[in-house]
Amino acid sequence: NIQAMVFGNMGPTSATGVAFTRNPSTGAKQLYGEFLVNAQGEDVVAGIRTPQPLTEAARKEAGETAPSLETLMPETFGELTRIFDLLERHYRDMQDIEFTVQEGTLWMLQTRAGKRTTAAAFRIAVELAEEGILSREEALMRIEPGALDQLLHPTIDPDAEKRIIATGLPASPGAAAGEIVFDSDEAEALKAQGRSIILVRIETSPEDIHGMHAAAGIVTARGGMTSHAAVVARGMGRPCVCGASALKIDMAAGTLMANGRTFRKGDLITIDGTAGEIIVGAVPMRQPELSGDFATIMSWADGVRRLGVRANADTPRDAEAALSFGAEGIGLCRTEHMFFEEDRILAMREMICATDEAGRRKALAKILPMQRADFKQLFEIMGERPVTIRLLDPPLHEFLPHEDREIAAVAQALGISPATLKARVTELHEFNPMLGFRGCRLAIRYPEITEMQARAIFEAAVAASKRTGKSVTPEVMIPLVAYRTEYDLLARVIRETARAVEAESGTKLSYLIGTMIELPRAALKAAEIATGEDGAEFFSFGTNDLTQTCIGLSRDDAAPILASYEEKAIFEVDPFVSIDRDGVGELVAIGTERGRKVNPDLKIGICGEHGGDPRSVAFCHETGLDYVSCSPFRVPVARLAAAQAAISSNAAARDKD
């Protein structure tokens, strides 16, 4: 099969060019491309001669003096326009085309679907659908959900000049600029003064949560894509660069050194969490655009998808972000972040150090009004949408100080001896906290914690409902259940508290009790846990912990392992990013099937980071879950991925018929 060659370099009536049928940067429906007279393709690529624009409009816009193809070869241009239209309709997508004109005759060399920015992808998909070239479903399939991150966060202006200080892992997408601050308390204080902060830490711990909340962006010198900083930052939607190991942080001196340059507290930097860059000064940025084509695609997606999409949100700010991104409820409200706030951590510590139930109840009584206020705000924001609240989950030692100096200070505040506090710290120390005294195990031992939390939830529901006039249905979620007995013991405390609040308030409460399914045993015993009138009314698969236990891999320690495993192709994909269908996925499928078998109405969702991963969302759709829950910024990703999953499985079902 021999093809004759055409020549674009046979004089002034010959030319060669490349074109996109639409603008690949904005998606606008306009011919976009360039050409050279008397030239071959390689001349365009080589960049020796400056190509000329195809259209007069583009020539004018660029202030170009050399004529456009439209002017120079009007007939050829007209033919080209007709062919472009034909090709686009035939291939049903924006085309990237090469052509040559040999002595006035037009020859098409190549056509293929053109690469485009995410913004362009949205516009092209919407307009192709509106032109009737694509169905709405086809238009939805044209957008890569993972690429939405580009749209949902501020991004560095691509034309801006960047002086890079250091690079690290792109741990949480988006860009942010602010002053360097090394301490979380200080970050919070400066934020309160209205300043924009970049929190820079060697690594973060749960005690930095308030600082991370206050910061516009986060940088760590240590830790991987699944380190504390990375996970929390993604959850909060804060841009984050992790493991920037070139940074030498001197906390005492308040300096940051990298590549021989020293930066001080207060110096302005910009971070790009999408690229993993830390940059000198405040670099110009582009803000995200949630209306227009984006909104159109999202509304089409909502019309098609079967899966519900909720958000993981712990604070009113999270909840508002979740709503703005289209979340239909809160699938995971972690209550522990509330306990870390300054005004309540002391009461929490008092509770932990109390020597008897009376002492614990006294401390819990101080936390109750604060928790109630938290929940009331959340319920008011969320209205009638479901809000799933997970009871206290982390190991208690996370709330205690560990450095001697800090222990002394806290002991004084608690009115106990440093030795007593230290003894409690030692007593609570664990070799493997992930597999230790946490989740429902805390409440089995100290049921008064659940009682306080249930009371805060129900009293808040009554108050919010009174204020908004809307009915509130909290979903109370018991974490880390492995045995039906655990569930029963705590569900009883919750129901008794509900009855007490009903009697006190003269209101009939509406609520659900359910459980996280985050241990292999829970998935296997799903039927037992969900069976009967008093069984769990909903499941939420905590696939973060289920992945850790099923694969036996600690997320906090996985970074060096993941590196060698990806290098040796043991993982097709990081199992903390995209659900491990074969292993963890089978447990989810087993849990779903067994739970539904005893209770066909069982509400089943997934929380944890997989809820915002398109491949995992597809898995949840196929497995028949009711909803996914993910961090607010991932909600649009999940909505689109859920729509695509529904379209794919409908098509597969049609193919079968």
Next chain:
Amino acid sequence: NIQAMVFGNMGPTSATGVAFTRNPSTGAKQLYGEFLVNAQGEDVVAGIRTPQPLTEAARKEAGETAPSLETLMPETFGELTRIFDLLERHYRDMQDIEFTVQEGTLWMLQTRAGKRTTAAAFRIAVELAEEGILSREEALMRIEPGALDQLLHPTIDPDAEKRIIATGLPASPGAAAGEIVFDSDEAEALKAQGRSIILVRIETSPEDIHGMHAAAGIVTARGGMTSHAAVVARGMGRPCVCGASALKIDMAAGTLMANGRTFRKGDLITIDGTAGEIIVGAVPMRQPELSGDFATIMSWADGVRRLGVRANADTPRDAEAALSFGAEGIGLCRTEHMFFEEDRILAMREMICATDEAGRRKALAKILPMQRADFKQLFEIMGERPVTIRLLDPPLHEFLPHEDREIAAVAQALGISPATLKARVTELHEFNPMLGFRGCRLAIRYPEITEMQARAIFEAAVAASKRTGKSVTPEVMIPLVAYRTEYDLLARVIRETARAVEAESGTKLSYLIGTMIELPRAALKAAEIATGEDGAEFFSFGTNDLTQTCIGLSRDDAAPILASYEEKAIFEVDPFVSIDRDGVGELVAIGTERGRKVNPDLKIGICGEHGGDPRSVAFCHETGLDYVSCSPFRVPVARLAAAQAAISSNAAARDKD
């Protein structure tokens, strides 16, 4: 239904008494009991009058002057003897009987199976079988396997006077006496001088292994039934009392205080690991008896059971103990204990701190001859019996020092700076070591470790075989596999090493490669892991880790959780003691079924402490495993439990027909 009362207090021809048809302490076939003339039952119980022996023989033995029933009422005695025989034959067991004589007439009040010691249970079972009253199978069913512990360890003489210093948890059964020593190195040194040592520690860590090996018994002030000390002591068959919190140990002063008394290093104490007691001085003991009725029952058990019974043994001493208890092979040889020994831990540390493969290979070359010698000894002891060797498993940080002073000393020995060593310690630190960089993950990153270990195993097999003339078939076990790719990468290294050793030695090696199934994912993916010619040739369920991951419960941290869970009846039985049939058990069943489906010849066993638990052994039988492996001292328990499981399931099968 009204029953007339009989009276034993109607004069000198009336009497009342209790009797055992055999001696409940020794099991000897002799009437054993006592009576009172002119008395009711309550008089015997009240202890106001001293009862008289039934038989002349017993009267003489006790030096009693009051006449026996045999002399006093010969006719009644004769009748009683006939009735006892009748009752025993009818109920087919030793009977505990109450009787009354009213004016010369004998009335039987009650008969029931009599309580007995373990030694008596063996003798009675054997003799009832030999008398034709029971079948051998029935005799086997009469012995509680859990009670064998009493027979297999030295026990405190029940008549000895005991001054108890403190009590703790009965963490590992048996009794031992020796000098108090607080330091593991010192324990080892004194043991080498032939002295008997009780190692007393606040708690133990992997660095104490050599001290625990050297000690006759172990005491800790902290830690539960599943603490490091408890688990290791049970594995070694060393008596151990854990969590004796009344002990105040002052390591610096070399003293031990409890209940106001102070003991010093070198003071003699006795510990009873069965009762959890720590006792002043050297208390008289009884030695275990492994012949006679015990041997008879064991041989009957071996004739009936289908399950193989192997032992977990890391050292020649363990292996010899295993053989003496009737183990048919080694089901788990943990190689890491070998690395902790003083002469090789330095080379291990050198390997860990090496900055490149060449450095690691240099250090591993020093370990190779020592490992080879270890394996050679094991193979020589075990002859043709199978020996399963698990490749290096624990996290590397367990081999490094953690205290500054120790770091300085080790750094000097390694010829590196303390800062470098400390940096490596920090780098290897993990939040959840149980779910971290360990097992096959080490070898995926550093395959040269597996290469060295495989070479040591195969060279030792060649040497041992040459020496003993017996063929040796090592089973090389890859730990913590979750993905088939992990298995393949390491199996390839092992096979290549085997081919190299074959070429060098001119010998054809016979060996198996297999894997621990100790993660839920491994159980779920069993078919994938075992499929094809290059798939795993055997599975060994590591139910310790499988329990930890399936239930999400760290064994090292479980003590306080287990306490509240047993109190609230959440666990029917501690899942680390007896396998959790519903959860962990389902994973074992899934793994077995899926593995056998692709390879019907797949050899499947269980290692870990469940292998010595009778209920778990029954589970393994029912699930169709090939063998169980347990600590040497539990081997007889497993043999008997396996026989009982076979008998029960045969009976169930017959009932079905």
